[in-house]
Amino acid sequence: MFKNLRYTDKTLLFSTLVLFILGLIMVFSASNVTAYMSRQTSPYHYFLNQALFISVGLLIITPIIWKFKLKVIGKLAILGSIVCAVLLVYLLVSSKVQAQNNALSWIDLGFFSLQPSEFVKIFTILSLAVYYDDRKKELNRLNPLIFPIVLCVGIFVLIALEPDLGTAIIYACIVGAIFMSVPMAKKYRIRFSFLILGIVALIGIMLASGSVTKLLNERQASRLTGFSNPCSKLLTTGNQVCNGYIAINNGGLTGVGIGKSTQKYLYLPEPYTDFIYDIIIEELGVIVGIIILLLYIVVLYRILAIGRESDSNTGAIICYGVAIYIFLHIAVNLTGILGLVPLTGVPLPFMSYGGSFTLCLIIALAAVQKVAIENKKSR
Numbered sequence: 001m002f003k004n005l006r007y008t009d010k011t012l013l014f015s016t017l018v019l020f021i022l023g024l025i026m027v028f029s030a031s032n033v034t035a036y037m038s039r040q041t042s043p044y045h046y047f048l049n050q051a052l053f054i055s056v057g058l059l060i061i062t063p064i065i066w067k068f069k070l071k072v073i074g075k076l077a078i079l080g081s082i083v084c085a086v087l088l089v090y091l092l093v094s095s096k097v098q099a100q101n102n103a104l105s106w107i108d109l110g111f112f113s114l115q116p117s118e119f120v121k122i123f124t125i126l127s128l129a130v131y132y133d134d135r136k137k138e139l140n141r142l143n144p145l146i147f148p149i150v151l152c153v154g155i156f157v158l159i160a161l162e163p164d165l166g167t168a169i170i171y172a173c174i175v176g177a178i179f180m181s182v183p184m185a186k187k188y189r190i191r192f193s194f195l196i197l198g199i200v201a202l203i204g205i206m207l208a209s210g211s212v213t214k215l216l217n218e219r220q221a222s223r224l225t226g227f228s229n230p231c232s233k234l235l236t237t238g239n240q241v242c243n244g245y246i247a248i249n250n251g252g253l254t255g256v257g258i259g260k261s262t263q264k265y266l267y268l269p270e271p272y273t274d275f276i277y278d279i280i281i282e283e284l285g286v287i288v289g290i291i292i293l294l295l296y297i298v299v300l301y302r303i304l305a306i307g308r309e310s311d312s313n314t315g316a317i318i319c320y321g322v323a324i325y326i327f328l329h330i331a332v333n334l335t336g337i338l339g340l341v342p343l344t345g346v347p348l349p350f351m352s353y354g355g356s357f358t359l360c361l362i363i364a365l366a367a368v369q370k371v372a373i374e375n376k377k378s379r
């Protein structure tokens with residue numbers, strides 16, 4: 001690991017470490033009240049779990065990824081995608097058997113809750129990168145071009161049927177962005193561009209007509225239709241977003257001080273997950289919130305720069321896929337908590353608590369750094 005460390009992108013490495021450390025501090029601050037008062041457990045419960053996830057990712061998973069070549073990582077990811085697809089089918093069957101109203105997205109392993117839909121996003125990025133690079137001379141034919149996309153559509157359907165609309169949309173956007181970035185014949189690019197525009201238009205019409213809500217459970221349908229003007233629905237669908245507004249208003253420019261949030265006292269149900277940015281603003285202020293956004297920009301810029309410098313299509317596609325993956329999580333989370341789009345339960349990168357998402361994020365960043373390592377070694 002230490003041998004490869006000198007070849008990594010230092011700006012990206014420093015920025016991600018700062019974000020992980022700040023996120024870990026804020027997970028403790030945002031979760032201790034809920035852990036003690038609602039879960040009747042140690043105030044350090046979520047903090048220690050998150051620290052364990054980050055440690056496993058950085059000290060165990062990252063060195064393993066750095067030991068293999070990108071081609072090998074991608075081929076292992078194909079196997080991982082197949083396993084995730086099987087687990088998604090299992091979750092779908094289990095949810096039907098148990099007749100649950102809410103989405104069933106996790107498999108409880110006792111020591112860890114596994115979310116296959118989260119891992120499949122990263123495995124898909126790595127798999128598509130290797131597939132399209134291996135077949136770059138065959139992409140003037142339709143069948144090799146769309147074969148993996150057909151499989152991805154199947155995975156998208158499984159995620160949507162959980163139903164987990166937020167994850168399904170992000171997965172579709174990642175796959176679509178990667179597909180449109182690969183070299184293909186001009187006639188196919190034009191056709192697929194029109195197809196994507198048509199799908200977006202169809203979804204817009206379905207949203208406007210209310211048809212989409214028929215595919216969702218009651219809770220998700222209410223989120224989709226009732227996200228605007230949340231404080232007028234304080235006792236129902238607008239409770240979380242409106243309390244998030246209060247947290248932001250409390251914080252002002254400099255915040256009320258670390259650990260001194262009032263909204264984490266059960267006003268926000270799980271302030272250490274989707275709404276952790278509101279707690280950050282309340283305790284540390286808008287200035288720190290802006291610094292976090294600037295760090296996000298640095299991270300995304302460096303990932304794209306590494307992709308542009310890559311000597312292979314595999315490395316470039318991995319970087320572009322990871323960049324869109326992180327960007328979509330940031331955009332969907334922040335617009336959701338600001339009431340600009342419906343809440344979809346999407347975690348905020350580096351900040352939100354969660355084992356599956358944290359490990360997936362570290363896998364993605366480790367793969368990007370592997371691209372940087374191979375770039376520098378090849379020179």
